[in-house]
Amino acid sequence: MSYNALYTDLSGYYDLMCADIDYQEQSNCIRRLHQLFGNQGTRYLDLACGTGPHVEHFIGYGYQANGLDINQPMLNIAQQRCPQATFVQHDMCNFTVDAPLDLITCFLYSLHYNANIEKLMQCIESAYNALTENGVFCFNAVDKDKIDNSSFVRHTTEFEGDHFMFQSGWYYSGEGEHQQLQLHIEKTADNVTQSWRDNHPMVAINFVQLQQLLAPFFDITMFEHSYDKIVPWNGHSGNAIFVCVKKQNTVINQQAA
Structure with a gap:
C-alpha cells in the first residue's frame, strides 16, 4: 500500500467523499424549519457551499440561492452544477452581501472551519449583519465535550x-x-x-459557549441532529441543528449597555 498523497485538491473527490449524504433530505428539512421560523423570504446564501448540492436543491424550492466558499476549485464545480447561481470565493468569517438575505445556512459542520473562537464570533456577526428582519441563520454543530x-x-x-x-x-x-x-x-x-x-x-466549542456567542444576535432554537423529522434537542446529545432568528436592534442595545 502506498501512503503517498492521493491528491492535492479535494474538489475532485469531494462529491465521492460525500456520496452517502442525502442532500435533498437535509435541504428539505432546513426549508421546513425556515418556513416555521423565517419571514417567508427566498433570498438565500449557503456558507462553505462546497460543490453546491444544497444550493441546487434550494433553487429547486424557488429560492434565489447563492453560495460562498474559500475553495475556488469547489466553486468551479458548483457553478457548473448551478449556472443560475452566484458563487463567491471568500472566507466566511468576514463576508458581506449586496442585499439583505432571508436565510443563511452552513451544512456539514462547516461552521467549525472558522480558525478559532474569535473568527467564529466574526462569522456570527457577519451572518447577523447579512440577514434581513426575522432572517434565519441555520447550521449544525458538534459539542467538543x-x-x-x-x-x-x-x-x-x-x-x-x-x-x-x-x-x-x-x-x-x-x-x-x-x-x-x-x-x-x-x-x-x-x-x-x-x-x-x-x-x-x-x-472546538461546546454548546453552552456557542449559545453565549449567538445570544446577543439571535433567538436560538436547537433540534436533534435528524433531518428526516424535526425533533427538539434533548439537552444531552453532542450533535444539534441550530435555528437562529435575527434579533432586532442588537447593535443599539450593545451600545446602550
Whole structure:
C-alpha cells in the first residue's frame, strides 16, 4: 500500500467523499424549519457551499440561492452544477452581501472551519449583519465535550472502475479551542491501493459557549441532529441543528449597555 498523497485538491473527490449524504433530505428539512421560523423570504446564501448540492436543491424550492466558499476549485464545480447561481470565493468569517438575505445556512459542520473562537464570533456577526428582519441563520454543530475520538463514519463507492473508501472522525484533545476532522481515503485500482490521510483543523466549542456567542444576535432554537423529522434537542446529545432568528436592534442595545 502506498501512503503517498492521493491528491492535492479535494474538489475532485469531494462529491465521492460525500456520496452517502442525502442532500435533498437535509435541504428539505432546513426549508421546513425556515418556513416555521423565517419571514417567508427566498433570498438565500449557503456558507462553505462546497460543490453546491444544497444550493441546487434550494433553487429547486424557488429560492434565489447563492453560495460562498474559500475553495475556488469547489466553486468551479458548483457553478457548473448551478449556472443560475452566484458563487463567491471568500472566507466566511468576514463576508458581506449586496442585499439583505432571508436565510443563511452552513451544512456539514462547516461552521467549525472558522480558525478559532474569535473568527467564529466574526462569522456570527457577519451572518447577523447579512440577514434581513426575522432572517434565519441555520447550521449544525458538534459539542467538543461530547466528542468520541474513537468514533468514525466510513463508506465505500465505485467510480470509473476504481474502488474508493472514505473515513472521517472527530478528534479533540480535551482542552483548548481546536479540534480536528481526521480524514482517511483509499483508492484501489488494478489491485493497487493508494492511501491519503489528513487532519483538518477546526474550532472546538461546546454548546453552552456557542449559545453565549449567538445570544446577543439571535433567538436560538436547537433540534436533534435528524433531518428526516424535526425533533427538539434533548439537552444531552453532542450533535444539534441550530435555528437562529435575527434579533432586532442588537447593535443599539450593545451600545446602550
